[in-house]
Amino acid sequence: MQLKIALLGGDGIGPEVLAQSVKCLKAIEETFNHSFEYVEASVGAVAISNTGKPLPDATLKLCREADAILFGAIGSLEYDNNPDAQVRPEQGLLGLRKELGLFANIRPVKMFDSLIANSPLKEHIVRGTDLVIFRELTGGIYFGKKSISEDGTRASDVCEYTEDEIGRVTHLAFKAAKKRRKKLTLVDKANVLESSRLWRKTVSEIAKSYPDVELQTMFIDNAAVQMMMNPTQFDVILTDNMFGDILSDQGSVIIGSVGLLPSASIGRENAMFEPFHGSYPQAKGKNIANPVASILSTAMLLQHYGLNEEANAIVSAVNESFIKKVVTLDVLGSSKYGTDYVGDFISEHIVD
Numbered sequence: 001m002q003l004k005i006a007l008l009g010g011d012g013i014g015p016e017v018l019a020q021s022v023k024c025l026k027a028i029e030e031t032f033n034h035s036f037e038y039v040e041a042s043v044g045a046v047a048i049s050n051t052g053k054p055l056p057d058a059t060l061k062l063c064r065e066a067d068a069i070l071f072g073a074i075g076s077l078e079y080d081n082n083p084d085a086q087v088r089p090e091q092g093l094l095g096l097r098k099e100l101g102l103f104a105n106i107r108p109v110k111m112f113d114s115l116i117a118n119s120p121l122k123e124h125i126v127r128g129t130d131l132v133i134f135r136e137l138t139g140g141i142y143f144g145k146k147s148i149s150e151d152g153t154r155a156s157d158v159c160e161y162t163e164d165e166i167g168r169v170t171h172l173a174f175k176a177a178k179k180r181r182k183k184l185t186l187v188d189k190a191n192v193l194e195s196s197r198l199w200r201k202t203v204s205e206i207a208k209s210y211p212d213v214e215l216q217t218m219f220i221d222n223a224a225v226q227m228m229m230n231p232t233q234f235d236v237i238l239t240d241n242m243f244g245d246i247l248s249d250q251g252s253v254i255i256g257s258v259g260l261l262p263s264a265s266i267g268r269e270n271a272m273f274e275p276f277h278g279s280y281p282q283a284k285g286k287n288i289a290n291p292v293a294s295i296l297s298t299a300m301l302l303q304h305y306g307l308n309e310e311a312n313a314i315v316s317a318v319n320e321s322f323i324k325k326v327v328t329l330d331v332l333g334s335s336k337y338g339t340d341y342v343g344d345f346i347s348e349h350i351v352d
């Protein structure tokens, strides 16, 4: 298969982890006789420095033309420490999602049996955790009207949703639940928020078209507790943009490290794949970042194109790295292996 893949490393550790994904893609090309074309573009703080824009027009054009986008991470301390900055790196990522209509963010939280025995978090890791979060990605409070009063003492962010926005991600989540354990949990705050009540009404209506899937509703505060206490009760979780952002990072604790979790952002025309984690600027250039989240996002990319054998070859190579304890320090608490070494190990263990 021929694929044109846009590579957007972004900020902090983004380019370092993305480089490991590219090693794996090259191993897949060679092992399975595919031909991938790679095109690089800038986004985030790096792009602001070079062009003044977090999402330059050339980057957007390239992403529209590509078959898929591999994204690293976004965010920079320079901006985190400057709340007054009007142009911010995160606008690059949010802009991409909006411009490309990437309305569904799919975040699997699956425990790795091969890792559990070695992890310093083994007492917290719950065996059998295997859930997937469907986070609505182009609506809600992240994209609602924002305002700040002239004297800077009052600010607001509006959380707005339409039935259509809720409906399209809901259908994807139900279709996924049908292929899994047939349980969907809608997470909201319908006892307080009007937008959550629209979610409940719309999702309950759509549920009638999926009679074999059990629909459950849960308030976000309870869901946060339940996820820590008993994560195996969840199969598919469906939720809005902000609740999904928070809940999925929380999910990473259950499996050992945020550096292990991949995601896919799907639209009608485009698809983007990126690790859960952010840019971790403190680790930039130190060769300590975990490349597994980015590498597993690459497996999700291949799966999206029906290359299931190829995706499985990547997952098997990652498992092999866990078994051999070739992992970065976030997983074991200490490690002699860096980002590059782990990337080399995984790409060299990709076999047909």
Ligand code: GGG
Pocket (backbone or CB within 6 Å): 071, 072, 073, 074, 075, 090, 093, 245, 274, 275, 276, 277, 278, 279
């Ligand atoms: N790779 C994910 C990433 O860079 N996240 C940083 C971030 O600012 N995320 C905001 C969001 O996911 O809404």
